[in-house]
Amino acid sequence: MKITVLYYTKIGHTKEMAEIVAAGARQVAGVEAAVFPMEAPDVQWLTASDCVLLxxxxxxxxxxxxxxxxxxxxxxxxxxxxxxxxxxxxxxFSHGGGDIAIQSILHHLLVAGMVVYSGGDSLGQPVIHLGPVALSEDLEQYQSLFATYGQRMAEKAVALFGES
Ligand SMILES: Cc1cc2nc3c(=O)[nH]c(=O)nc-3n(C[C@H](O)[C@H](O)[C@H](O)COP(=O)(O)O)c2cc1C
Known part of the structure; x- marks a missing residue:
């Protein structure tokens, strides 16, 4: 099972968190996760992926x-x-609109015909409603949250599509 994590970054924060999401996904048996800048994805890998995270x-x-x-x-x-x-x-900023940014992406994923998921509050702590947001002043604090997110998405992908 392949997973693609795509990011856009200017300063590097989002790339750093994308790597952590992918590391979390790799905790799930049978999952291979690769990270690409949105501007230059590996099209073969993306095409073969059952799950795409942005x-x-x-x-x-x-x-x-x-x-x-x-x-x-x-x-x-x-x-x-x-x-x-x-x-x-x-x-x-915590009130800077991170949730809105995620919601906008989820809208687009639905339009593209994707199956949108986060786990919501159904999986207990840490609760991740729409998707995780990391504040740039203290990215380290969010590492475990982002790894958990990657793991949950990978677990759902395997549940839906199987390991291969
Ligand atoms: C043009 C611009 C607009 C921004 N607007 C917001 C904003 O509305 N709310 C916020 O919390 N942060 C805002 N930021 C801060 C970035 O979201 C934040 O630093 C982010 O982690 C940068 O990601 P990157 O390192 O992957 O480029 C803005 C930054 C830039 C350059």
Whole structure:
């Protein structure tokens, strides 16, 4: 089972958290997770993936424009339909719109025909409603949350699609 974690970053925070999401996913038996910048995904790997996770910095209390542009064409460029999808964000402020950035991505994933999931509050602590948000001043504090998110998404992908 392959998983693709895509990110856009300018300063590096979102890439750092994308690597942690992928490490969490790899905790699940049979899962191989690879991380790519959104601008240059490995198309073969992405095509073969059953789960695609997207990370964005929060810009103007929403997703970054580059990510929106990617999403506007991705559904036609890549076979996203039917894959499991989710999103995570980094932000500077707790009230800065990280959740809104994630929600915007989830809308796009639905439009692309993806199966959207986060685990919500059904899996207990840590509760992850839409997807995890890390505040850039203290990324380390969010490592375990992001790894748990990656693991939960991978577990759901394996439950839906099997290990191979
Ligand atoms: C143009 C711009 C707009 C931003 N707008 C917000 C915002 O509305 N809310 C917020 O919490 N942080 C905002 N930030 C901070 C970034 O979301 C934050 O630093 C993020 O971790 C950067 O991600 P990166 O290191 O992957 O580029 C903004 C940063 C930039 C450059």
């Amino acid at each position: 990370g964005t910095p929060t810009y103007m209390a929403d997703l970054a424009g580059v990510v929106k542009c990617w999403l506007e064409t991705a559904g036609h460029k890549y076979p996203l339909a039917g894959k499991l999808g989710g999103a995570f964000a980094t932000a500077h």
